[in-house]
Amino acid sequence: MRDGSEPRIGVMGATGAVGTVLRELLSDRPNVRYFASARSAGRELDGRVVEEATPAALEAGELDVCFFAVGTATSRQLVPHAVRGGAVAIDKSSAYRMDPDVPLVVPEVNGRRAVEHRGIVAVPNCSTIQLLCALKPIHDAAGLTRVRVATYQSASGAGSAAMERLRAETPDEHDLRMDWTYDGEEFDEEVKLREETRKIMELPDLPVQATCIRVPVVVGHLEAVWVETERRLSPDAAREVLAGTPGLRLDKFPSPARAAGIDDVLVGRIRRDPTVERGLAFLVAGDNLRKGAALNAIQIADLLGASVANGRRVDRSLQTDARVKRAGAR
Ligand SMILES: NC(=O)c1ccc[n+]([C@@H]2O[C@H](COP(=O)([O-])OP(=O)(O)OC[C@H]3O[C@@H](n4cnc5c(N)ncnc54)[C@H](OP(=O)(O)O)[C@@H]3O)[C@@H](O)[C@H]2O)c1
Numbered sequence: 644m645r646d647g648s649e650p651r652i653g654v655m656g657a658t659g660a661v662g663t664v665l666r667e668l669l670s671d672r673p674n675v676r677y678f679a680s681a682r683s684a685g686r687e688l689d690g691r692v693v694e695e696a697t698p699a700a701l702e703a704g705e706l707d708v709c710f711f712a713v714g715t716a717t718s719r720q721l722v723p724h725a726v727r728g729g730a731v732a733i734d735k736s737s738a739y740r741m742d743p744d745v746p747l748v749v750p751e752v753n754g755r756r757a758v759e760h761r762g763i764v765a766v767p768n769c770s771t772i773q774l775l776c777a778l779k780p781i782h783d784a785a786g787l788t789r790v791r792v793a794t795y796q797s798a799s800g801a802g803s804a805a806m807e808r809l810r811a812e813t814p815d816e817h818d819l820r821m822d823w824t825y826d827g828e829e830f831d832e833e834v835k836l837r838e839e840t841r842k843i844m845e846l847p848d849l850p851v852q853a854t855c856i857r858v859p860v861v862v863g864h865l866e867a868v869w870v871e872t873e874r875r876l877s878p879d880a881a882r883e884v885l886a887g888t889p890g891l892r893l894d895k896f897p898s899p900a901r902a903a904g905i906d907d908v909l910v911g912r913i914r915r916d917p918t919v920e921r922g923l924a925f926l927v928a929g930d931n932l933r934k935g936a937a938l939n940a941i942q943i944a945d946l947l948g949a950s951v952a953n954g955r956r957v958d959r960s961l962q963t964d965a966r967v968k969r970a971g972a973r
Contacts (some may be wrong), residue, residue: 649673649950651705653730655696655721656712658683660803661735664937676706678715697726708944712936726762731947733764733940740765741838750942751842751890752779757946764943767853768831769872769935770794770864771839771853776934777868777927780888781881782844782940785921786873790851792836793867797860797899800931806861817859830855863899864935868926875921878913885910889915897928908934 652669655660655675666689669675677688678696686693694700696717701724707723711718711734718736725732739745746756747765752775757764767775776791781787798885801822809817823830836853840846842852876884885891890907897909908929916922929935 644958651727651945652676653678653706654712655679655699655707655709655725656735657688657693657802658686660799660806661712661714661932663803664932665940667713669939670942676867686781687802696721701725701730702728704728708733710937710940710944711735711869714942715927719802720765725847731760731762731764731765731944733766733943735936735940737768738765738837740767740835745950747839747842748943748946749779749843749939750946751888752959753845754946756942756944760947762882764947766844766936766940766943767839768835769929769931770796770853770866771801771836771843772932772935772939773864773908773927773929774866774868775840775843776888776890776929777885777910777925778840778844780884780891781870781872781876781923782846783788784874784880784884785848785864785876787844787846787870788873789871790840790849790852791869792853794832794836794853794855794966795860795865795867795899796832796855797861797863797931798857800864801857807860809859809861812859821857823855838971845927860899861892861903862930863901864929864963865897865902865925866932869916869922869924870929871916871919871922873921877914878923881923881925885913894928897926899928902928903930904933905930906933906938 651674653676654665654754656679656706658679677693679693681695683693684695709730709732715738716735718738722732740747745765748757805905823832823911832855833853837851840851894909894911897911902909910927913925934956
């Protein structure tokens with residue numbers, strides 16, 4: 644960022660499901676430009692003209708922060724151009740998540756890793772983000788030894804086309820059609836949940852088993868979680884720990900409907916799992932487009948801004964700049 648001036652922000656994929664929420668959350672910031680494919684170039688959104696995200700536009704050196712809310716192949720193609728142009732790319736796709744040189748960040752969990760970036764910070768999968776918001780405080784309190792999770796994921800997790808399809812269907816047309824890749828044993832979504840959890844928590848051997856399902860819900864993912872811990876943690880103690888965690892809200896009956904449209908991740912129905920010695924079972928619900936995507940990305944940008952402000956609190960300021968990148972490259 645140029646000293647003393649507002650960062651210049653680019654939203655790649657501004658017409659999509661995540662891009663729409665990014666636009667909403669960035670609506671009070673100046674210097675925001677919208678980009679999408681050639682199909683949408685020239686369209687007007689919020690009084691701004693959508694531009695085509697071309698390599699030349701990204702390399703022009705006119706952007707400080709680029710939020711990428713496009714598919715994985717498009718991110719692979721365009722992110723390097725944004726970085727070459729001097730921007731920090733905050734990427735929502737899975738293109739760079741498992742790259743050892745790219746921090747994969749949930750600010751409440753491993754925010755300190757963001758400053759290690761070399762131009763790219765990856766945003767985890769939506770189901771990983773809300774899961775880790777609940778797992779991290781439990782790990783800090785009692786040490787996780789095993790995690791099992793069943794997800795009930797909404798259609799919007801598969802993008803705006805899936806949302807439209809769901810809205811157009813009648814209830815008896817709904818099936819559990821998956822947009823995920825199946826290798827005969829696991830969906831790629833289940834592998835992502837495990838591998839991303841291990842990377843972010845820095846627990847490379849943590850046993851994590853997931854079963855992921857899409858359900859006919861428009862926005863909001865629900866997860867049923869079973870954890871085992873090194874030290875005993877009663878449901879009451881877990882409630883206390885979770886209640887004191889920023890970004891989490893205790894809720895008696897977390898559901899997608901209750902989580903949709905709010906920033907906090909909901910956690911509840913916390914109870915002992917009597918089938919194991921030191922086990923807990925609980926539910927987690929989150930808005931996959933907000934904390935699961937757009938909000939988490941903006942929080943990362945703000946974190947980078949805060950880190951260059953020498954500890955000064957910088958709320959929603961997006962002060963990501965070249966100094967952060969230089970620090971990350973060292
Ligand atoms: N939805 C979620 O809950 C969620 C959560 C976590 C992560 N993600 C990830 O976030 C990314 C975006 O997801 P989404 O759900 O917002 O998808 P989406 O609704 O399908 O939107 C895709 C966006 O990408 C744009 N795009 C497509 N091809 C492009 C190109 N060649 N150049 C520039 N822009 C292009 C589209 O623009 P046009 O309108 O011009 O086609 C559209 O704005 C994906 O990687 C997804 O896996 C999504």
